Amino acid sequence: xxxxxxxxxxxxxxxxxxxxxxxxxxxxxxxxxxxxxxxxxxxxxxxxxxxxxxxxxxxxxxxxxxxxxxxxxxxxxxxxxxxxxxxxxxxxxxxxxxxxxxxxxxxxxxxxxx
Amino acid sequence: xxxxxxxxxxxxxxxxxxxxxxxxxxxxxxxxxxxxxxxxxxxxxxxxxxxxxxxxxxxxxxxxxxxxxxxxxxxxxxxxxxxxxxxxxxxxxxxxxxxxxxxxxxxxxxx
Numbered sequence: 597x598x599x600x601x602x603x604x605x606x607x608x609x610x611x612x613x614x615x616x617x618x619x620x621x622x623x624x625x626x627x628x629x630x631x632x633x634x635x636x637x638x639x640x641x642x643x644x645x646x647x648x649x650x651x652x653x654x655x656x657x658x659x660x661x662x663x664x665x666x667x668x669x670x671x672x673x674x675x676x677x678x679x680x681x682x683x684x685x686x687x688x689x690x691x692x693x694x695x696x697x698x699x700x701x702x703x704x705x706x707x708x709x710x
Numbered sequence: 711x712x713x714x715x716x717x718x719x720x721x722x723x724x725x726x727x728x729x730x731x732x733x734x735x736x737x738x739x740x741x742x743x744x745x746x747x748x749x750x751x752x753x754x755x756x757x758x759x760x761x762x763x764x765x766x767x768x769x770x771x772x773x774x775x776x777x778x779x780x781x782x783x784x785x786x787x788x789x790x791x792x793x794x795x796x797x798x799x800x801x802x803x804x805x806x807x808x809x810x811x812x813x814x815x816x817x818x819x820x821x
């Protein structure tokens with residue numbers, strides 16, 4: 597049983613560019629959450645998708661957007677990249693339809709903005 | 711609001727015990743504990759829900775004081791594999807799945 601997978605593993609972009617990160621949830625999971633983890637910090641909640649809709653959102657600007665597909669996989673898009681967007685982006689999936697349950701994290705995508 | 715974890719760091723010898731605390735200023739619905747090793751994804755350890763329900767590792771124990779909005783993770787007879795950074799994630803509103811994580815507690819277990 598494959599766990600949560602994310603692609604790409606690493607990414608280098610320059611300021612002002614746009615980036616798309618991808619996440620495939622664990623088999624049987626229908627809810628995907630995205631987190632940003634800066635070096636030495638805890639993960640920060642960006643948003644959560646369930647039934648192809650954004651259900652919850654953290655304190656992130658509109659430059660951060662997402663999408664969930666019918667197969668439950670998800671994308672995170674970041675426009676107009678800033679140096680401060682450099683971080684590890686984690687995807688977590690759960691089987692709960694957006695309710696409280698265990699969230700399983702993927703290995704993350706390391707984004708570097710130059 | 712971000713929960714506060716204490717201590718920030720702890721060093722143990724194998725076989726020693728440790729307690730990691732997580733405190734919130736908001737009423738909590740659930741507390742989730744994770745361990746993250748350098749360069750790896752956070753790994754689920756335990757969920758504690760309002761009302762007393764718990765799910766998690768057999769060898770890990772934790773408590774959740776709903777009145778004080780505090781949770782503690784108990785690591786007993788520590789092993790080298792326990793080394794890593796421990797995060798608590800708190801959920802203030804019920805059944806949203808929106809977790810707010812603390813800043814982490816770094817645990818180092820030495821032989």
